[in-house]
Amino acid sequence: MIYSLFIYAVFLFILLYGIRPQGLTSEDGYLSSFNSLRGLFALEIVVGHVVRYESSLLYPFGKFMIVSVAYFFFVSAYGLSLSMERKPDYLRGFLQKKCAYLVLIALLAYIFSLIAGLISGQAIGSSDVILGFFTETNWYIWELIFFYVLFYIGFRFIKKGRLAFIFAATLLLCLFCFYIGLQQAYYSSAFGFFAGLLFHRYFDEIRAFLWKKRGLLLTALMLILGLMSLMLSAESLMGMVLRNIMCISVLMLLYYFLSYLSPQNPILSFLGRYSAEIYLYQFVFLDIFEDLDYRLGIPVVLLCTLISALIMHPLDALIQKKLQKVFSKS
Numbered sequence: 001m002i003y004s005l006f007i008y009a010v011f012l013f014i015l016l017y018g019i020r021p022q023g024l025t026s027e028d029g030y031l032s033s034f035n036s037l038r039g040l041f042a043l044e045i046v047v048g049h050v051v052r053y054e055s056s057l058l059y060p061f062g063k064f065m066i067v068s069v070a071y072f073f074f075v076s077a078y079g080l081s082l083s084m085e086r087k088p089d090y091l092r093g094f095l096q097k098k099c100a101y102l103v104l105i106a107l108l109a110y111i112f113s114l115i116a117g118l119i120s121g122q123a124i125g126s127s128d129v130i131l132g133f134f135t136e137t138n139w140y141i142w143e144l145i146f147f148y149v150l151f152y153i154g155f156r157f158i159k160k161g162r163l164a165f166i167f168a169a170t171l172l173l174c175l176f177c178f179y180i181g182l183q184q185a186y187y188s189s190a191f192g193f194f195a196g197l198l199f200h201r202y203f204d205e206i207r208a209f210l211w212k213k214r215g216l217l218l219t220a221l222m223l224i225l226g227l228m229s230l231m232l233s234a235e236s237l238m239g240m241v242l243r244n245i246m247c248i249s250v251l252m253l254l255y256y257f258l259s260y261l262s263p264q265n266p267i268l269s270f271l272g273r274y275s276a277e278i279y280l281y282q283f284v285f286l287d288i289f290e291d292l293d294y295r296l297g298i299p300v301v302l303l304c305t306l307i308s309a310l311i312m313h314p315l316d317a318l319i320q321k322k323l324q325k326v327f328s329k330s
Helices: 002-018 027-035 038-051 059-086 092-121 124-137 139-159 162-179 192-200 203-210 212-233 237-260 266-273 276-286 294-327
Strands: none
Touching: 002 038, 002 266, 027 059, 027 124, 027 237, 027 266, 038 059, 038 276, 059 139, 059 192, 059 237, 092 124, 092 139, 092 294, 124 203, 139 162, 162 192, 162 237, 192 237, 192 294, 203 212, 203 237, 212 237, 266 276, 276 294
16 A cells, blocks of 8 residues: 555656646647646556556556546647648658658567567567567557548548548547457547647637636536446447546646646656657566566566667657658658
8 A cells, every 4th residue: 555655656746846837828838738748648658557457556547548548649639730730831741751750669669579578588489570560569559640641631631621520530430449349448548639639729719618617517527427437348338438538528627737737847858758668668568577566567667668768769769850851851
């Protein structure tokens, strides 16, 4: 119990250390504030993966992971929308740059995992190596690529109803995944991306609504409905709907929080800089140390993940820079 309380205290310290009041009004301010929490949400996902099957006070970390993933979808879509509005040639080479970057950094992480697996004594069949890249690389990468393609199609070819198109495509994706029996953890946060697009498109209207009594009431109602998903079957259709609702409601609560408070400190800045690598490289060590007790697993997996993130980040940054240079000319 003391150990679990200590982990919660660490997260609270990282969030609240150096926090200061703020009064946000601009989209740039909100995007910056949302982005300031990238590292903390990445850290939550790591701890959530370690403890998701444990009967301890840390169990909520495992349940909260879908909200953390929805947060990343939301921030990604929000940033894309702002860039699209302000950069006339933003779609030039968009898919090549974005998708190639994700595939290449995922490939690096996969190669790293193969090497780490061999060093740790894990057997790897040669016939499984190529297929393994597609089946063992975390689903988040492939889902984000799907959303990038949707974004490109919607903003490149559709003049009216582009948000309706993206909403419908996301809904069809969720229904298809449900129909084929795919684990719901893969798509219970899918509407976070649409929420990010919606927040930018109707920024003033949504802000005005959320501060009215109706907005506060809707937020509370959605949170209650979302929490009801915990009482439903993990693979039920209604459970999937309610989990997406829970993700959106927590994002709404986060909006209220960031409207008043600015969570900025060196720890958040450090973690945010390496958030992509933290997310990718955790899986290498989750596999290697899966038999460790969670009380030892948390610090070991986190430490190994952070070291790997520090090592690989410069290479990932170089890849991103080269891709931007090449495809911006196309």
